[in-house]
Amino acid sequence: MENRANQFIRAADVALKDPDLQKAVAYGTRLGFNKRIAAMYEYGEEHGEALRQQSAQIKRRALANLPKLLEEAEKNLLKNGFKVLWAKDAAEANQLILEIAQKHESKLAVKSKSMATEEIGVNENLEAAGIEVVETDLGEFIVQLAEERPSHIVVPIVHKTKESIQKTLEEKANMPPTDDPLAMTRFARAYLREKFLKADLGISGANFVIAEAGSIGLVMNEGNGRFVTSLPKVHIALVGIEKIVATLEEYATLTQVLPRSATGQTLTVYTNLINGPKRSQEKDGPEEIYLIFLDNGRSEIYQSTYADSLACIRCGSCLNACPVYDVTGGHAYGWVYPGPIGSVITPLLKGLENAKTLPYACSLCGLCKDVCPVDIDLPHFLLDLRKDVVSTQKGNWIWDLGISGWSWLMRHPKIYRVGGRVAARVLGLLPLKKLPAPFNAWTDHHAFPVFAKRTFAELWTEHQGEKNG
Amino acid sequence: MSLPKRKSPKGKPVSLFVTCMVDMLHPETGISVVKVLEYLGIEVNFPEKQTCCGQPAYNGGYHDEAKEVAKEFLKAFRNAEVIVAPSGSCATMVRVDYLKLFADDPEYLAEAERISSITWEFSEFLVDGLGIENLDGILPKAQSFAFHDSCHGLRMMGIKEAPRKLVGNIENAEILPLESAEECCGFGGLFSIKLPNVSAAITDKKLASIKKNEADWILLGDVSCMTNMNTALEKQGEPKRVRHFADILAESISNSGAKRGENPDGE
Numbered sequence: 167m168e169n170r171a172n173q174f175i176r177a178a179d180v181a182l183k184d185p186d187l188q189k190a191v192a193y194g195t196r197l198g199f200n201k202r203i204a205a206m207y208e209y210g211e212e213h214g215e216a217l218r219q220q221s222a223q224i225k226r227r228a229l230a231n232l233p234k235l236l237e238e239a240e241k242n243l244l245k246n247g248f249k250v251l252w253a254k255d256a257a258e259a260n261q262l263i264l265e266i267a268q269k270h271e272s273k274l275a276v277k278s279k280s281m282a283t284e285e286i287g288v289n290e291n292l293e294a295a296g297i298e299v300v301e302t303d304l305g306e307f308i309v310q311l312a313e314e315r316p317s318h319i320v321v322p323i324v325h326k327t328k329e330s331i332q333k334t335l336e337e338k339a340n341m342p343p344t345d346d347p348l349a350m351t352r353f354a355r356a357y358l359r360e361k362f363l364k365a366d367l368g369i370s371g372a373n374f375v376i377a378e379a380g381s382i383g384l385v386m387n388e389g390n391g392r393f394v395t396s397l398p399k400v401h402i403a404l405v406g407i408e409k410i411v412a413t414l415e416e417y418a419t420l421t422q423v424l425p426r427s428a429t430g431q432t433l434t435v436y437t438n439l440i441n442g443p444k445r446s447q448e449k450d451g452p453e454e455i456y457l458i459f460l461d462n463g464r465s466e467i468y469q470s471t472y473a474d475s476l477a478c479i480r481c482g483s484c485l486n487a488c489p490v491y492d493v494t495g496g497h498a499y500g501w502v503y504p505g506p507i508g509s510v511i512t513p514l515l516k517g518l519e520n521a522k523t524l525p526y527a528c529s530l531c532g533l534c535k536d537v538c539p540v541d542i543d544l545p546h547f548l549l550d551l552r553k554d555v556v557s558t559q560k561g562n563w564i565w566d567l568g569i570s571g572w573s574w575l576m577r578h579p580k581i582y583r584v585g586g587r588v589a590a591r592v593l594g595l596l597p598l599k600k601l602p603a604p605f606n607a608w609t610d611h612h613a614f615p616v617f618a619k620r621t622f623a624e625l626w627t628e629h630q631g632e633k634n635g
Numbered sequence: 636m637s638l639p640k641r642k643s644p645k646g647k648p649v650s651l652f653v654t655c656m657v658d659m660l661h662p663e664t665g666i667s668v669v670k671v672l673e674y675l676g677i678e679v680n681f682p683e684k685q686t687c688c689g690q691p692a693y694n695g696g697y698h699d700e701a702k703e704v705a706k707e708f709l710k711a712f713r714n715a716e717v718i719v720a721p722s723g724s725c726a727t728m729v730r731v732d733y734l735k736l737f738a739d740d741p742e743y744l745a746e747a748e749r750i751s752s753i754t755w756e757f758s759e760f761l762v763d764g765l766g767i768e769n770l771d772g773i774l775p776k777a778q779s780f781a782f783h784d785s786c787h788g789l790r791m792m793g794i795k796e797a798p799r800k801l802v803g804n805i806e807n808a809e810i811l812p813l814e815s816a817e818e819c820c821g822f823g824g825l826f827s828i829k830l831p832n833v834s835a836a837i838t839d840k841k842l843a844s845i846k847k848n849e850a851d852w853i854l855l856g857d858v859s860c861m862t863n864m865n866t867a868l869e870k871q872g873e874p875k876r877v878r879h880f881a882d883i884l885a886e887s888i889s890n891s892g893a894k895r896g897e898n899p900d901g902e
Binding site (some may be wrong): 175178180182192223241327391419489492493494517524525526527529530531532533535536546551552553554555556561565567572573575577579582583589590593605607608611612613614615616617618620621622623624625626629 | 653655657658659660661662663665666669682683684685686687689691692693694695696698699700701703704707711735745747749768786787790791817818821822823824825826827829831833834836837840845860862863866867869890
């Protein structure tokens with residue numbers, strides 16, 4: 167999909183003035199944040215932290231052995247009857263998916279929630295070839311009807327109020343007027359049920375690929391995922407290569423941490439382990455399952471100093487914790503992945519020059535690292551990306567100049583001292599209410615910070631005199 | 636916290652790292668720190684060549700410039716045995732980020748590690764370093780205080796209880812809770828200039844909990860967050876203000892009579 171990450175500031179300013187978005191996002195993120203704490207620390211803080219560190223280690227081990235585990239996974243998936251394909255980028259993945267759909271003469275694809283398919287724009291690609299694609303996760307379904315994009319990794323419609331959801335369903339799906347959330351859900355369920363029964367292709371992502379078992383793990387809360395992966399005769403799962411874990415035991419640990427972090431649940435309503443297509447003695451299930459491993463820039467990240475960002479299990483807890491996301495919502499981030507993790511991986515996947523604002527969309531509060539179930543040092547990565555912006559000269563010459571001047575001053579203590587004294591006196595005399603650019607925006611929201619009449623260095627000298635006198 | 640264990644700072648003179656923001660905007664807070672330390676019988680010196688730790692450049696992505704400024708800091712504090720700063724954020728820069736900044740610089744790394752290991756945030760120094768939780772301070776009348784936890788001090792240095800203990804042990808002082816105490820005030824240094832509207836929206840949320848808080852004063856340990864919140868409150872015509880806890884400590888000991896004269900090395 168189109169990347170507008172460099173328009174973050176403008177898009178954020180629009181979001182700041184959207185009262186519905188402000189209300190909805192603040193409510194949703196706060197709820198997610200608090201529920202995560204309750205679930206993670208269900209057995210005490212120590213236990214929750216241990217679980218977090220255990221998960222971090224599982225993903226680090228998997229990353230350390232990634233090439234080997236991918237080979238092992240392929241071998242075991244093939245043994246289980248999966249067809250395994252590899253896509254180096256979005257175009258290749260889309261081509262593979264289209265070829266599979268055309269081979270099976272698919273007309274209607276049903277999809278369960280998947281960020282990887284968002285990343286490559288599966289829907290647009292299939293629709294262009296005349297294949298209907300229906301999102302079946304309730305949130306994704308509403309987003310699709312509204313012709314929007316998901317604004318959160320786990321809660322795609324966190325930016326929408328009940329009223330706007332009602333409006334979308336009435337206008338785009340002819341829902342009989344109702345403001346009862348339960349009635350709206352029932353309507354969507356009936357609407358989607360028909361699609362499931364007609365669909366000839368199911369498309370999903372995967373939360374985990376378990377190498378030793380040759381299985382894929384899918385966690386979800388709506389029954390839609392089961393339909394998508396079992397009703398249509400063909401199932402395609404698109405999976406980022408970093409989603410691998412070595413063992414079922416490790417998968418078991420991660421299925422505890424992911425829902426706790428994402429939605430504050432100890433376990434999702436559906437925790438699926440898919441072990442292959444329909445066996446001859448089985449009554450239902452897809453006849454064929456294609457598992458497509460997606461690279462799309464990941465192996466480049468793997469070889470960089472940002473490899474740790476591939477440990478992400480897409481729980482969205484960093485979004486819920488982030489004070490910036492809380493006021494801007496997810497669309498402002500301009501591409502598929504919003505929030506702190508988005509600010510790290512968007513520049514890495516789409517090119518720094520195409521997302522150079524995102525590393526700065528952060529007050530460096532550090533909370534995202536604390537809530538991350540796999541302990542990714544997101545603030546540190548954002549600082550490193552800022553360094554990359556500056557060192558690859560993708561910054562701003564005014565800032566370059568300003569920082570050079572500042573640095574010079576700070577390296578000349580005598581001039582700094584005298585300058586401080588002069589500034590203290592001069593600025594005290596000026597009736598300054600507004601500062602010149604680029605500081606003017608500061609004075610839009612703040613009184614001009616009053617410099618003290620005398621610096622500490624002066625007070626110190628006086629204090630020494632008092633002591634000795 | 637993965638910071639290495641360090642030697643006790645007891646019995647050593649303190650070199651005050653006053654921070655550039657205290658120097659220019661709130662010098663009285665620096666004097667408060669000096670008064671508390673001298674009250675405890677600690678020898679305080681002020682290395683005059685200090686300017687800034689380099690954090691603004693570091694956070695802006697200007698690591699080369701930050702490093703040049705940081706080298707000056709290392710030089711200014713060359714003779715320091717213990718460094719104390721009235722800021723969790725500036726202390727974090729020296730204690731944590733210098734190790735990253737100089738990681739690939741064999742010429743300066745050893746000194747950066749030494750300086751990092753002797754740098755303390757003010758409340759951390761008193762409580763964790765010296766084991767002092769009670770300054771025997773007195774306030775003339777009963778006052779209540781609530782704490783905002785500044786992000787860097789809280790999450791990078793683990794500072795949470797130390798300032799609460801020190802203020803809570805003052806006679807006539809009561810500590811009240813602050814809703815969302817650990818939420819960012821929206822400042823973020825250059826962030827507030829690069830993304831002023833986003834920053835201000837975050838600040839507004841923080842101020843909402845501060846405005847309705849019942850405590851007489853909201854206290855914190857960083858004048859950067861304090862300046863952000865106070866100037867926003869002033870712009871909005873709100874009378875409420877946020878203060879540095881060091882000023883309350885200094886006020887309380889000025890009421891408690893003579894110097895405590897505690898020998899901090901315990902001999």
